[in-house]
Amino acid sequence: QKEVEQDPGPLSVPEGAIVSLNCTYSNSAFQYFMWYRQYSRKGPELLMYTYSSGNKEDGRFTAQVDKSSKYISLFIRDSQPSDSATYLCAMSEITGNQFYFGTGTSLTVIP
Amino acid sequence: GAGVSQSPSNKVTEKGKDVELRCDPISGHTALYWYRQRLGQGLEFLIYFQGNSAPDKSGLPSDRFSAERTGESVSTLTIQRTQQEDSAVYLCASSFTGTTYNEQFFGPGTRLTVL
Numbered sequence: 497q498k499e500v501e502q503d504p505g506p507l508s509v510p511e512g513a514i515v516s517l518n519c520t521y522s523n524s525a526f527q528y529f530m531w532y533r534q535y536s537r538k539g540p541e542l543l544m545y546t547y548s549s550g551n552k553e554d555g556r557f558t559a560q561v562d563k564s565s566k567y568i569s570l571f572i573r574d575s576q577p578s579d580s581a582t583y584l585c586a587m588s589e590i591t592g593n594q595f596y597f598g599t600g601t602s603l604t605v606i607p
Numbered sequence: 608g609a610g611v612s613q614s615p616s617n618k619v620t621e622k623g624k625d626v627e628l629r630c631d632p633i634s635g636h637t638a639l640y641w642y643r644q645r646l647g648q649g650l651e652f653l654i655y656f657q658g659n660s661a662p663d664k665s666g667l668p669s670d671r672f673s674a675e676r677t678g679e680s681v682s683t684l685t686i687q688r689t690q691q692e693d694s695a696v697y698l699c700a701s702s703f704t705g706t707t708y709n710e711q712f713f714g715p716g717t718r719l720t721v722l
Contacts, residue, residue, distance in 0.1 A: 538716075539714050540650070542711070584649060593655050595652065595711065596652075
């Protein structure tokens with residue numbers, strides 16, 4: 497079983513839709529949870545990060561962590577064509593230096 | 608300021624040849640990571656450098672892979688006797704420190720194709 501599981505998609509939605517992206521994990525020691533956005537032929541860039549459980553909101557983006565279910569989500573409201581990218585979740589323990597990434601979900605927002 | 612840079616951006620090589628990939632981290636970042644991203648797969652951790660400490664090489668897939676870093680500057684990832692399964696995008700990232708959470712800043716990657 498992989499440390500982090502993420503549905504690769506692809507996911508295609510109309511402009512303005514609410515998008516839900518999810519990851520599950522198996523390591524209960526994970527405390528930092530991150531979402532990266534990766535445009536084609538570019539390196540990933542950090543979108544949001546959360547420590548432990550709870551919600552975090554930044555503009556149109558909301559990150560949720562449910563540690564009891566080992567499940568994290570990223571919601572994108574009022575999706576825009578510029579949101580079309582691959583979204584990768586990543587996690588790490590509170591100590592240590594390894595980050596564990598999901599496979600990424602490819603998202604296309606259709607104008 | 609300048610971000611993480613990597614060179615070359617693309618590399619095509621023949622099976623059995625050696626390749627060297629270069630990463631220039633953000634100035635002042637003590638931690639440096641190498642990842643491999645195969646088509647349709649997530650980032651696979653390869654190696655981690657933190658300051659002058661011994662690197663964490665636990666992710667290197669075979670002894671054909673090695674990496675060096677001079678102080679807190681440039682790093683090179685070397686793949687000897689390349690195989691077709693080595694074809695992937697190799698990403699480098701740097702951060703202020705590798706302990707506790709610090710944002711990793713990624714370079715654009717080197718796309719390696721082994722024929």
